Amino acid sequence: MSLRGALEAGRFAVTAEIGPPRGADRDAVGRAAAHLRGWVDAVNVTDNPGAHVQLGSLAGCLLAAEAGLEPVMQLTCRDRNRIALQSDLISAATLGIPNVLLLTGDHPVFGDHPEAKPVFDLDGVQLVGVARTLRDEGRLLSGREITPRPDYLIGAVENPFAPPVRFRAARLGKKVAAGAEFCQTQFVFDVGGFAAWMRQVVDLGLTQRCAVLAGVGPVRSLRAHEFLRTKVPGVHVPESVGRRLRGVPDERVAAEGLALCAETIAEIREIPGVAGVHVMAFGYERGIPAILEAAGLARRIHAR
Amino acid sequence: MRSTNGQAWARPFRPRLTARASFALAPLLRPNAAYRAVAARLERAPRALRLFTALERRGKEALFGCAMCGQCALPVTGYACPMTCPKELRNGPCGGVAPNGDCEVHPGVTCVWVTALERAEEAGHADDLMRLQRPVDHRLTGSSSWVSYWLGRDEHLWSAPVDLGMPRMFP
Numbered sequence: 001m002s003l004r005g006a007l008e009a010g011r012f013a014v015t016a017e018i019g020p021p022r023g024a025d026r027d028a029v030g031r032a033a034a035h036l037r038g039w040v041d042a043v044n045v046t047d048n049p050g051a052h053v054q055l056g057s058l059a060g061c062l063l064a065a066e067a068g069l070e071p072v073m074q075l076t077c078r079d080r081n082r083i084a085l086q087s088d089l090i091s092a093a094t095l096g097i098p099n100v101l102l103l104t105g106d107h108p109v110f111g112d113h114p115e116a117k118p119v120f121d122l123d124g125v126q127l128v129g130v131a132r133t134l135r136d137e138g139r140l141l142s143g144r145e146i147t148p149r150p151d152y153l154i155g156a157v158e159n160p161f162a163p164p165v166r167f168r169a170a171r172l173g174k175k176v177a178a179g180a181e182f183c184q185t186q187f188v189f190d191v192g193g194f195a196a197w198m199r200q201v202v203d204l205g206l207t208q209r210c211a212v213l214a215g216v217g218p219v220r221s222l223r224a225h226e227f228l229r230t231k232v233p234g235v236h237v238p239e240s241v242g243r244r245l246r247g248v249p250d251e252r253v254a255a256e257g258l259a260l261c262a263e264t265i266a267e268i269r270e271i272p273g274v275a276g277v278h279v280m281a282f283g284y285e286r287g288i289p290a291i292l293e294a295a296g297l298a299r300r301i302h303a304r
Numbered sequence: 305m306r307s308t309n310g311q312a313w314a315r316p317f318r319p320r321l322t323a324r325a326s327f328a329l330a331p332l333l334r335p336n337a338a339y340r341a342v343a344a345r346l347e348r349a350p351r352a353l354r355l356f357t358a359l360e361r362r363g364k365e366a367l368f369g370c371a372m373c374g375q376c377a378l379p380v381t382g383y384a385c386p387m388t389c390p391k392e393l394r395n396g397p398c399g400g401v402a403p404n405g406d407c408e409v410h411p412g413v414t415c416v417w418v419t420a421l422e423r424a425e426e427a428g429h430a431d432d433l434m435r436l437q438r439p440v441d442h443r444l445t446g447s448s449s450w451v452s453y454w455l456g457r458d459e460h461l462w463s464a465p466v467d468l469g470m471p472r473m474f475p
Binding site for chain 2: 126
């Protein structure tokens with residue numbers, strides 16, 4: 001079943017993230033995808049995450065599709081102006097990519113080329129609006145018409161935990177007004193905080209127009225925990241996570257991290273309005289099925 | 305890996321004029337027949353326009369950290385300039401704001417959108433942040449936004465606060 005199909009049927013959706021390789025490795029995406037086949041409704045292929053150069057998202061999406069998974073093409077405003085962004089949207093649609101996830105993107109200062117020119121010609125909200133106008137009105141930002149029109153599902157992101165927290169549901173509202181039909185969130189480690197944000201999202205009526213998938217992921221070592229806590233902008237890791245991981249012997253930290261992730265998913269499923277989860281496992285795709293199983297999410301019926 | 309050398313990028317600016325004072329002074333600039341005439345005259349006099357633009361820049365730089373985008377968003381951002389965000393975001397904060405409200409690129413400096421929301425709320429204008437801001441026209445960089453404003457060219461810059469009463473996508 002497709003992501004759109006899962007969301008339209010109101011079935012709890014599962015997406016996962018694949019980070020493309022840094023080298024010209026034709027098989028890397030396929031290897032990662034093989035672990036996920038049958039377990040997820042779609043896979044996101046990241047767009048040079050953290051401003052680190054990798055295989056492009058569009059190429060990665062084609063490889064994921066080849067491996068039998070429905071792709072979600074991530075597209076950030078960090079490296080492209082409005083000409084390149086619109087061109088990439090048309091390319092994605094032409095090549096049959098059924099979903100796009102549109103983001104502002106990290107600042108290059110955090111990446112492997114901190115001296116690069118940051119573009120940010122559009123912001124995430126504007127890019128969502130541009131994608132919707134392309135699809136629903138067949139018009140470029142310039143007003144020029146295009147035919148045939150693209151036909152993708154439009155996704156956006158939100159971080160429920162970043163200040164100003166009281167504006168975060170409203171900000172998703174702006175993206176929904178601009179055209180977002182699904183939203184994948186930043187990592188949820190603080191389920192209570194996420195539930196509070198979700199209540200606002202539901203109260204604003206956003207879940208009737210936009211499917212919210214909560215971002216989750218396993219923290220498999222104390223080093224990964226420290227990295228997430230201190231080096232990744234916008235990730236909020238409450239004290240309880242560190243306490244729990246430090247509370248077990250070294251050789252059990254990885255298992256504890258996986259168990260915590262599965263428990264988090266199970267708790268998130270109980271929160272009203274949540275349409276699914278988005279699993280970001282930092283290259284540990286092979287462990288995702290076990291996490292989903294432990295969380296009580298059965299293997300999906302084979303889609304293709 | 306994380307570089308702290310973000311000095312080159314735009315830096316969030318805390319306005320030197322309170323939000324209340326800014327909103328109180330705004331009507332002084334509102335377009336009228338006299339301003340329209342002045343703006344039209346300025347457009348025909350390049351040297352006078354340059355002088356006028358330099359004065360506008362001086363004042364707005366000192367008070368708001370103005371970057372002279374030439375299409376001023378201040379009236380709907382609590383008079384905190386979004387072009388002082390290192391990503392120049394005009395529709396609200398990015399997802400990287402630190403737990404203490406600091407900019408992800410400039411630790412120790414408050415995110416300009418955290419400032420904007422506080423100021424807009426304080427002045428009773430929080431709804432303004434729900435407007436959809438259209439993409440920046442880079443051709444206007446360095447030009448006088450007051451002249452554009454008085455000549456009515458700024459009217460398309462943002463939408464009304466968004467109306468969430470749209471059709472359902474999913475059940």
